[in-house]
Amino acid sequence: RQAETAQIGWVRAGTDIAYYANSIRRKGGCYYTLTFTVTFPLDHDTCFLAHCYPFTYTDWKLYLQKLQADPARASRFRCRP
Numbered sequence: 001r002q003a004e005t006a007q008i009g010w011v012r013a014g015t016d017i018a019y020y021a022n023s024i025r026r027k028g029g030c031y032y033t034l035t036f037t038v039t040f041p042l043d044h045d046t047c048f049l050a051h052c053y054p055f056t057y058t059d060w061k062l063y064l065q066k067l068q069a070d071p072a073r074a075s076r077f078r079c080r081p
Contacts, residue, residue: 001045010053014038 003009014036022033040047067073 001042
């Protein structure tokens, strides 16, 4: 509801954010834990959580075009049609 009424999209939210190696071991290292606290502003609203901002295929293509246009970075990769 809030996204519709306020015309907002994804926002950064949360407090007490921590990312650390936990005590569970695995071959070649350990596992990691991400913890955080989120307070939802409205009861019975639908909320989506993401590790990073989601982006579209169009966003990705525009980002690659910017990299290609930068002479310092363009030599490090190439795009196939």
